[in-house]
Amino acid sequence: MCHNYLVEKNIKDKKYLFDLKNMLLFDITIGFDEQLYKDILSKTKNSNKLNSDTLPKIVLNISNTCNYNCLYCYASHGNYGRNDSLMSLDTLNNIMSELKSHGIKKIGVVELFGGEPTLNPNLIEMVEKLSNSFYIGEFIITSNGSGNKEVVQALSKYPIKYYISLDGPKEINDKLRGEGSFDTAMNFIMFLKKSNSNFTVATTYTKLHEDLGIEYEDLYEFAQEYDLALRISTVISDNKLIKSNRLISSKMLSEELDRTIDNIYTGEKEINLDPFIMRILKSLFLSTQSGYFCDDLDTKVSIHFDYDGSVYNCFKLWKDNRFKLNNIESRNEILDTFNNKDNFKLCKNCWAKYICEMCIADTFLGKEEFPFLGNKCFKKNRYDLALEKVLETVADGRIKKIRDNFTKYL
Numbered sequence: 001m002c003h004n005y006l007v008e009k010n011i012k013d014k015k016y017l018f019d020l021k022n023m024l025l026f027d028i029t030i031g032f033d034e035q036l037y038k039d040i041l042s043k044t045k046n047s048n049k050l051n052s053d054t055l056p057k058i059v060l061n062i063s064n065t066c067n068y069n070c071l072y073c074y075a076s077h078g079n080y081g082r083n084d085s086l087m088s089l090d091t092l093n094n095i096m097s098e099l100k101s102h103g104i105k106k107i108g109v110v111e112l113f114g115g116e117p118t119l120n121p122n123l124i125e126m127v128e129k130l131s132n133s134f135y136i137g138e139f140i141i142t143s144n145g146s147g148n149k150e151v152v153q154a155l156s157k158y159p160i161k162y163y164i165s166l167d168g169p170k171e172i173n174d175k176l177r178g179e180g181s182f183d184t185a186m187n188f189i190m191f192l193k194k195s196n197s198n199f200t201v202a203t204t205y206t207k208l209h210e211d212l213g214i215e216y217e218d219l220y221e222f223a224q225e226y227d228l229a230l231r232i233s234t235v236i237s238d239n240k241l242i243k244s245n246r247l248i249s250s251k252m253l254s255e256e257l258d259r260t261i262d263n264i265y266t267g268e269k270e271i272n273l274d275p276f277i278m279r280i281l282k283s284l285f286l287s288t289q290s291g292y293f294c295d296d297l298d299t300k301v302s303i304h305f306d307y308d309g310s311v312y313n314c315f316k317l318w319k320d321n322r323f324k325l326n327n328i329e330s331r332n333e334i335l336d337t338f339n340n341k342d343n344f345k346l347c348k349n350c351w352a353k354y355i356c357e358m359c360i361a362d363t364f365l366g367k368e369e370f371p372f373l374g375n376k377c378f379k380k381n382r383y384d385l386a387l388e389k390v391l392e393t394v395a396d397g398r399i400k401k402i403r404d405n406f407t408k409y410l
Contacts, residue, residue: 007351009388012395018387021354023287025394053105057302059315060095062087062126063114064307068144070165070177072206072235072242074365078115080319086120087307089129095305096133098328106135111142113315118147124154131158142202144177145185152197162199163231164189168219172212176204189228200229200270206242207235216246220271229270236362253382257389265398267405276379276386278409279355284390285403289354292339297360303328316361323364335360338370346376352383 007018008028017026064085066078079085099107110130117123118141130136139160152162166189167173170182192199203219216232223230237243248256260274264281282288296302297313304312310324313335317323323332339360341347347356356379363370371377393399 007387009391011388011391014395016391016394018391021289023283023289023354025284027394051106053103054108055099055104055106055300055303056108057111057296058099058107058109059111059113059302059304060087060092060126061114061305061307061315061318062092062112062120062123063117065119066114066116066144067119067146068116068178068181070144071208072176072204072237072239074236074316075115076319082319085307086122087126087305087309089122089125091307091309092122092126092129094309096129100133102328104134106137108137109140110136110138111140113142116144116146117141118143118151123151127155127158127160143188144181145188146181147188149188149191152192152195156195156197160198162192162197163202164192164199165204166201167203167206168209168214168222172209172214175208175212176206186226189226193227200231203230203232205232205234205244205246206237207240207244208242210245216272223269223271227269230272231270232272236359253385254389257386261389261393261398261402264402264405264409265393267408270409273409274386275357276382277389279357280383280386280390281402281406282410283355285406290357291341291354293341293356293358294339294360297332297335297339299325299328299330314361316359316365320364334364338363350377350380352380352387356383 009016009018014027014029017028019025064079064082064087066073066075069077107130112123112126120126127139130139137159139155139158140163141160142163143165145164145166164185165177166182166185167176173182173185174180189199189201201223205216205219209215219230219232222228234244234246235242257274257277259271260277263271263273292298294314296304299311299313302313304315304318306312306318310318311328311330312318312323312325313332314323323335325332337343341353341356347353350356358371358379371379390399393402
């Protein structure tokens with residue numbers, strides 16, 4: 001066999017074959033039975049086919065405004081460079097009617113977004129309407145932590161997860177997000193903890209963190225001190241005063257991958273899990289694969305509705321009319337071209353093709369570069385090392401416990 005999606009790795013005196021296209025892993029230390037492999041493939045069914053009445057995700061811009069003025073905000077302080085507006089109940093009704101007209105009965109995730117979504121006075125009624133009209137797996141509310149606690153109490157009967165934006169200790173958070181924002185967010189977070197609400201802290205790492213000498217490890221300690229689940233993203237910005245210059249050495253990267261695996265193995269609270277490890281584990285345990293960099297750009301997977309009901313492939317593109325869709329079944333040729341991995345030679349022949357992800361929207365906003373337009377893709381080495389780390393857990397017998405704990409981190 002000679003396929004670019006079949007990867008052989010020697011780990012701890014063992015030899016493994018990883019089939020990234022069909023998401024199968026074989027121990028071939030004492031040999032490989034190709035006929036058995038073909039027999040398994042013939043019985044393998046694609047478990048990722050979507051039911052026609054099911055939509056994995058919708059995103060609703062229920063509040064095209066924000067009460068904060070964060071320095072790094074890609075959304076122009078919450079309104080995406082437009083007039084402050086709130087999604088009305090009439091608009092939500094129209095969106096629900098359109099979804100129903102296409103036979104949608106189940107929605108995996110409904111993300112209530114902004115701006116600051118808790119500024120919409122109809123938030124509770126919106127959740128009720130959606131819950132009464134569709135089977136909803138989970139609601140996600142992304143907030144700066146300034147929300148009304150009574151709203152949390154009223155929504156407690158629904159499956160809701162909160163992502164609370166907090167950029168670390170008070171000295172950095174208030175510098176980035178405004179004086180008093182740390183105390184406000186921490187007060188809200190403590191209330192979520194007391195009410196047993198499901199939430200994760202979302203931190204954006206910037207040059208200002210570096211200037212204050214705050215490293216990722218300091219943020220990990222901060223999260224552990226307050227017993228918080230934490231996700232860190234490096235700021236995406238062309239502003240030199242904000243854009244991070246953080247460099248990660250091979251040693252630091254290896255330690256980060258080990259820390260991620262140990263975190264999942266022990267089942268402790270999530271502390272910034274490495275995305276490359278997570279993608280490989282997801283492919284192994286859930287048989288996920290994709291020929292696209294971002295599945296959310298496919299309206300069969302994810303639909304993003306602006307505050308006025310306009311349809312887009314991604315919330316980051318709400319202000320760009322080039323990407324406005326006619327209806328929920330429309331496609332955008334520009335996005336389709338750059339989202340398809342088969343359109344790029346380096347990607348087409350890469351073993352990690354079916355698990356690799358990236359944000360296409362950010363590239364069109366000029367905030368990230370395509371990593372695969374040159375002769376070498378910087379992501380390839382990251383996937384190589386991540387795969388080796390995962391296979392080490394197979395060789396030393398930890399993979400079963402990692403599999404058992406994995407879904408709690410999705």
